[in-house]
Amino acid sequence: MENYDLSIKWDTGYMNLHCELFFPCTQKKMLYLVKKVIPLSWLHQDEIFKDLQEYFVDRIQRTEAALEETKKKVWRKFKGIQTVLWCSEEAEVKPKNSN
Secondary structure, three states: OOOOEEEEEEOOEEEEEEHHHHOOOOHHHHHHHHHHHHHHHOOOHHHHHHHHHHHHHHHHHHHHHHHHHHHHHHHHHHHHHHHHHHHHHHHHHOOOOOO
16 A cells, blocks of 8 residues: 655645545545645646545546455345344254154
């Protein structure tokens, strides 16, 4: 996993944004970042947006991979429960020998 840190610099200061800690965020914070903070770094604004896009694409891919893994785990658990239930139903259905 790559470390996604954005460095936003302007004439009077700078901001280091640790994407893994900042996102997910509220829409208000995202709009503030996009409309007010990033434009302060007008020389590197395009690069910052490119880096943000790269971060989100990677995060989507990691999230989808984690979702697929979770689906597999849940399916394995379900199959195990289904097998246990099937075995217990089969045991109840077997007729007892009556002599």
